[in-house]
Amino acid sequence: MALRTSTTERQRRLGAELRKLREQAGLSVTEGGDSIGMGRAHLGHVEAGRTAIPSDKLRMLCRAYRCTRAPLVEALVAMGEDKGKGWWTQYRHVVGQTALDLAELEAAADALLSYESLFIPGVLQTPEYTRSIFRSSQDERSAEDLEGAVRFRGERQQILIRERPSALHAVIHEAALHVRFGGAAVMRKQLLHLIRMAEPPHITIQVLPFTAEGLSAFSTPFLMVESHGSALETVLVETPATSLYVHESDAVAKYRSRFARLAAAALPPIDPAVSASAHESRDSLSLIQHLLYILQED
Template sequence: MALRTSTTERQRRLGAELRKLREEAGYSVTEGGEFIGMARAHLGHVEAGRTAIPPEKLRTLCRAYRCTREPLIEALVAMGEDSGKGWWTEYRHAVAPAALDLAELEAAADALLSYESLFIPGILQIADYTRSIFRSSQSERSEYDLDKAVRFRMERQRILAQEQPPTLHAVIHEAALHVRFGGAAVMRRQLLHLIRMAELPHVTIQVLPFTAEGLSAFSTPFLFAVSHKSALETVLVENPAASHYVHERDAVLRYRTRFDRLRAASLPPVDPGVPASSHESRDSLALIQHLLYSLQED
């Protein structure tokens, strides 16, 4: 039994879901292993994400745990069969494991719901804006490592150009549009890029204005990865010190409600296809265009 020296978020999630089913059924690790002829230590490694489990053993285990939710069982099987390999694999020695987990999460999602309070969402950034953010951080990077990190973030955006892209709904706090990473010229190009990205039929961008009331508790950025396998939907809660994933169903639903409230409090979406004369005086596009004008004046 070969053990993984490092585990991905997907592998840890699969193990955690199996452990949750076992504990809900009231079985010990030893008893769980007996259902599929697996030693206690071996099943322990499966639950920790350190080793794989064959699909049929996984199905047998779920049924032994009295799980009758076939969609959940098949979603777990699919998660276990996923190789986890993608374009991000070539960056495994160049970026942090958390960044690789994020790329894999985005690639597997059917839809992405993003809220950012101080930055443009990574999947919508231009290279110079990203570079400026990395340079302003406390971490010291060589130019080589910096280039790799910037290139990786740009590569993440490829999912929006693929044949069957996920939908992206981004709510961006107005504050993020005022912070000039890279200076006025870079910020102007970044705002123009937002408008261009909003032209894509599967991309929706809204701005949460400073005037929005009663939402101070919702300032923590997060990314909700929507999946047709609703039992395995995931939320990434971003934090400068250490971001973390939320899997527990009730907590996930709370973040969905939180996003809906943020969306409702935001200005109408950016829609470059609507003639300027038809735009409301206070919508997301009008606000971005106003900021573009102020940047041009500087």
């Protein structure tokens, strides 16, 4: 049994879900392994994401754990059968494992809920905006690696325009619209891109204004991803030091509630199809148009 020297988030998640089901069934690792003719150590490696588990064994394990949620079982089987050989693998020498894990997670997404406080969400960025962010960071990159990282982020955006696109609901703090990565011209192009991206019905973009009250506790950006027919949910919380993946149902529910509060406090969504006369009251589009006017003057 060859063990993986490094694991992806998908592999760790599959193992964590199996461990959770076993613990909910009140079985030890030994008892879980015995139920499918697998040794304690072998099952331990599966739960740690260090080795794979055949689909028939996985289904047997779910039955032994009395898991009757068919969508969850099928989601776990799909995760186990996934070889992780998507488009992102060609960038493994350009970006880190965290970025690769995010791309793989997004590729399986049915829907994404995104809150950003200082940046435009990655899947909504223009190449010029992305490039200016990388240039302003403390990470040293060669010109070749920089352009590779920009292309990688652009590839991630394909989930919004593929044949069966992921739904996206993004709440962006007004502060992110004022931070001028790349200068006025780059920001103007980025804001216009936001308006265009809001045109399809599966994309919702809202701006959380500075005037929103009582939301100081919600300053940390996060991304919630629903996948595998919404049988699995993951929350990604990124900090300067690390990226945290949250799977626990109680914690995920808190983030979902948090996002609902943010969306409720935000301005009405960007709707380019609405006539100009309908924007007499403040909404996300009118705010962006105001910022575009200011940028044009600079």
